[in-house]
Amino acid sequence: MGVRKxxxxxxxxxFFSLLSIAWVFPIILVLINSFKKKxxxxxxxxxxxxxxxxxKWDNYVNGMEKIHFFDAFKNSLFITVFSVAVIIxxxxxxxxxxxRVKSAFSTWMYYLCLFSMxxxxxxxxxxxxxxxxxxxxxxxxxxxLVYLGFGAGLAVFMFCxxxxxxxxxxxxxxxxxxxxxxxTFFQIVFPILxxxxxxxxxxxAMWIWNDYLLPYLVLDMKRWKTIPMAIQxxxxxxxxxxxxxxxxxxVLAIIPIIVFYMACQKHIIEGVVAGAVKG
Amino acid sequence: MQKSIKKYFPxxxxxxxxxxxxxxxxxxxxxxxxSFCKFxxxxxxxxxxxxxxFKIFSDKTFGHALWYTAVFTIVSVLLINVLxxxxxxxxxxxxxxxxxxxxxxxxxxxxxxxxxxxxWQLLLNGILAxxxxxxxxxxxxxxxxxxxxxxxxxxxxxxxxxxxxxQNIPGELIEAAKIDGATNGQILRNVTIxxxxxxxxxxxxxxxxxxxxxxxxxxxxxNGEPSNMSELLALNIYNxxxxxxxxxxxxxxKAVVFFILVALIAVGQNYxxxxxxxxx
Numbered sequence: 001m002g003v004r005k006x007x008x009x010x011x012x013x014x015f016f017s018l019l020s021i022a023w024v025f026p027i028i029l030v031l032i033n034s035f036k037k038k039x040x041x042x043x044x045x046x047x048x049x050x051x052x053x054x055x056k057w058d059n060y061v062n063g064m065e066k067i068h069f070f071d072a073f074k075n076s077l078f079i080t081v082f083s084v085a086v087i088i089x090x091x092x093x094x095x096x097x098x099x100r101v102k103s104a105f106s107t108w109m110y111y112l113c114l115f116s117m118x119x120x121x122x123x124x125x126x127x128x129x130x131x132x133x134x135x136x137x138x139x140x141x142x143x144x145l146v147y148l149g150f151g152a153g154l155a156v157f158m159f160c161x162x163x164x165x166x167x168x169x170x171x172x173x174x175x176x177x178x179x180x181x182x183x184t185f186f187q188i189v190f191p192i193l194x195x196x197x198x199x200x201x202x203x204x205a206m207w208i209w210n211d212y213l214l215p216y217l218v219l220d221m222k223r224w225k226t227i228p229m230a231i232q233x234x235x236x237x238x239x240x241x242x243x244x245x246x247x248x249x250x251v252l253a254i255i256p257i258i259v260f261y262m263a264c265q266k267h268i269i270e271g272v273v274a275g276a277v278k279g
Numbered sequence: 280m281q282k283s284i285k286k287y288f289p290x291x292x293x294x295x296x297x298x299x300x301x302x303x304x305x306x307x308x309x310x311x312x313x314s315f316c317k318f319x320x321x322x323x324x325x326x327x328x329x330x331x332x333f334k335i336f337s338d339k340t341f342g343h344a345l346w347y348t349a350v351f352t353i354v355s356v357l358l359i360n361v362l363x364x365x366x367x368x369x370x371x372x373x374x375x376x377x378x379x380x381x382x383x384x385x386x387x388x389x390x391x392x393x394x395x396x397x398x399w400q401l402l403l404n405g406i407l408a409x410x411x412x413x414x415x416x417x418x419x420x421x422x423x424x425x426x427x428x429x430x431x432x433x434x435x436x437x438x439x440x441x442x443x444x445x446q447n448i449p450g451e452l453i454e455a456a457k458i459d460g461a462t463n464g465q466i467l468r469n470v471t472i473x474x475x476x477x478x479x480x481x482x483x484x485x486x487x488x489x490x491x492x493x494x495x496x497x498x499x500x501x502n503g504e505p506s507n508m509s510e511l512l513a514l515n516i517y518n519x520x521x522x523x524x525x526x527x528x529x530x531x532x533k534a535v536v537f538f539i540l541v542a543l544i545a546v547g548q549n550y551x552x553x554x555x556x557x558x559x
Binding site for chain 2 (some may be wrong): 102118127172
């Protein structure tokens, strides 16, 4: 299909080029406004900042002071990277276990994971945040455990789907040759699971990086904020919103995402397709 | 082999099981129990039977939020899927620059709900300022604002799924239909759409549940203004919990109702569209 050239292809190309410009326009608009003096932002959002409207990096400096953006960035990065790593490691092991050991526990665990995928966060938000506080999980390290628990459903489900397609003979051969289950898993099974690991990692990273409500309820706000929390705090923490700082922080929040997207675009898109087919 | 793996239960399954118990099973069961209680924190719960559920019905904001969410979900599901499918059809025709377009359309997906909400607040308030209005002027503005935002965010994602579905259709099928004299409309209706039905199932499922569970975007864009009129269900539940003291039990009961609705939608939708899929 893809190779056939369309009739009047250039009309479509022009149409989609215009549409693409319209698509990135909201982001460009925020970028433009981040260099504008704050009083002009809500009054004249569509003008290019010149002379008296132009404030150089003031909004950025101001915003970073207000919400400690780099701390928030560090927290977000730490929580996302380690949560995803822990999720991948623990759930792939668990999925292998419940696929290979036929027991009542395996069946129950599988269906509970499936079930947890349709439970909305509001259902558990109050009890989960209270429980996390009681168990002293209100730190960036503690929240990793919460993410492992709440993200396990989807991850276990996806790994199970893949493990079932791996022929049993490979593992049996390894075991007969004297591998312990741990060696078998890490030397034979885990390398085969790599494509699924990437899919799970991308889906979970997109969720955890952007998640607002869970860290807001679980983390101790006074000491740690993630990027979405910091941005929302900019609005909630002060009576009237400092639009200049807001625009600058929005730009800073988007930049890492765009850099990451450009770097692993192919994996992200493939991961989404693979995730959708199995989910 | 089973036996030797079984001995390693504490290493393989226990960490996930423990976290899953803390992060999901206990909060879920406790949540159901607390919906029958009056409480301000987990430890001072007093059993009150189903009175929390009765209070939901006397709470007018919940009915409004339910209705608002239902209409919002239907409108956004239809718009997103129709537009995403159309774009996917056009982008599988071998147009120049397809890869760039795909990249651009997908990008908003990676941006988080809070950030998205504020980006669109700026843009939409800027446009509405020309008419001396703002997004929070009436709930209709908030409604369409959210619809536009969701289209912008999700069309790219659904488009990617549709594109992979369309590319999986064997070329011979379309060729054969053409030789038999089918028009483009007939090919679309009788070949393409039935063949991409699995993608349609997935995309409607994702857009339905995303729309119904929407929270961050709602919070950032309008925060339910004016006076809770643009409040979706998730935000309504949140405000019941954290905005009104003494209503925690009602909030939890609302959350249970919300969960049942989401579960019914998910299961029902899956059943309905799966039936229409063709066996390959």
